[in-house]
Amino acid sequence: SPFEGSCCGSSYVSSESSLEVAKYRVVLLGETGVGKSSLVNQFMTSEYINTYDASLDDEFGEKSVSVLLDGEESEVIFIDHPAHEMSVENCLSTYDPHACIIVYSITDKGSFKKGEDIITYLWRENYTKEKAVILVGNKVDLARSRLVNTTEGKSLARNHDCKFIETSSGIQHNVDELLVGVVKQVRLRLAAQRK
Ligand code: GDP
Numbered sequence: 001s002p003f004e005g006s007c008c009g010s011s012y013v014s015s016e017s018s019l020e021v022a023k024y025r026v027v028l029l030g031e032t033g034v035g036k037s038s039l040v041n042q043f044m045t046s047e048y049i050n051t052y053d054a055s056l057d058d059e060f061g062e063k064s065v066s067v068l069l070d071g072e073e074s075e076v077i078f079i080d081h082p083a084h085e086m087s088v089e090n091c092l093s094t095y096d097p098h099a100c101i102i103v104y105s106i107t108d109k110g111s112f113k114k115g116e117d118i119i120t121y122l123w124r125e126n127y128t129k130e131k132a133v134i135l136v137g138n139k140v141d142l143a144r145s146r147l148v149n150t151t152e153g154k155s156l157a158r159n160h161d162c163k164f165i166e167t168s169s170g171i172q173h174n175v176d177e178l179l180v181g182v183v184k185q186v187r188l189r190l191a192a193q194r195k
């Protein structure tokens, strides 16, 4: 029990730290126009979001929310800088994120190539072993304009130890699933590190 030994004002470190909410930093990466900011905006409307105070939004694209999942609360900070303002390398060293979401558009081959470059970089730096890395093919509502097959995204992710999901922030397809997946992946990695 988290309250064990906490009567009469005795202060075990374990009982105090269990009251602290874990903070997860999640960075969004990928070509401009693929839907990163749209995805983050859709996350804000998710039923898994406990509290979200828009007045705290950072002007450079940081949003902090409280996520309640599997009876556990976590604070998740989504970091969504415009791609041209910060290199991937700089972003990783600045934020030391727990998770990276790499987004491309299924209607844009160039954005998939950019995603491939980012994943290859993360993989070479051993990032995909230690952190949660999720490849996202967005804009699946534009099925008739599709230029990147599901299998291409799937195999790129599989070959680099990443998770993969196709979404549409436009029609809210798999957006909750992505949010839940990110939080679960971060928790799994943190639990593995504690062992
Ligand atoms: P970012 O540059 O990666 O942050 O991309 P934005 O979120 O600003 O989106 C770029 C454009 O794509 C905007 O016009 C969005 O409305 C549009 N967009 C984003 N997600 C989707 C989607 O899932 N489907 C469609 N059809 N359009 C989308």
Ligand code: MG
Pocket: 036, 037, 038, 080, 081, 082
């Ligand atoms: Mg944006």
